Amino acid sequence: xxxxxHRREAKVHYLAxxxxxxxxxxxxxxxxxxxxIPLDMLRYWSVARQxxxxxxxxxxxxxxxxx
Numbered sequence: 001x002x003x004x005x006h007r008r009e010a011k012v013h014y015l016a017x018x019x020x021x022x023x024x025x026x027x028x029x030x031x032x033x034x035x036x037i038p039l040d041m042l043r044y045w046s047v048a049r050q051x052x053x054x055x056x057x058x059x060x061x062x063x064x065x066x067x
Contacts, residue, residue, distance in 0.1 A: 009036075012052070014045040030054035032061050 010025025019042070027036040031051035044053040046062065053059040 010039060012039075014047050014050050014052070016047055019045065028052040030058055032058040 008025040008027075010021055010028055011023035012028055013020045013022055021039075025039075027038050028042060029036055030053050031046075031049070033054055035054045037052055037054050042052060044056060044059040045051060046053070046059070049062065051062060053062060
């Protein structure tokens with residue numbers, strides 16, 4: 001199981017197809033909704049923006065937003 005630091009937000013570096021933990025934690029926050037995402041449920045992120053998303057809809061909303 002990926003979760004090591006309970007109830008702490010992890011620091012993550014997002015890569016194509018995977019991610020690397022920079023600081024221990026058990027979740028990240030969705031950049032669009034602010035909802036905590038357990039690391040073992042993390043499926044959507046942007047390498048370019050270095051952001052996590054709770055679901056495909058949040059990812060699409062972030063893509064549509066002006067940069």
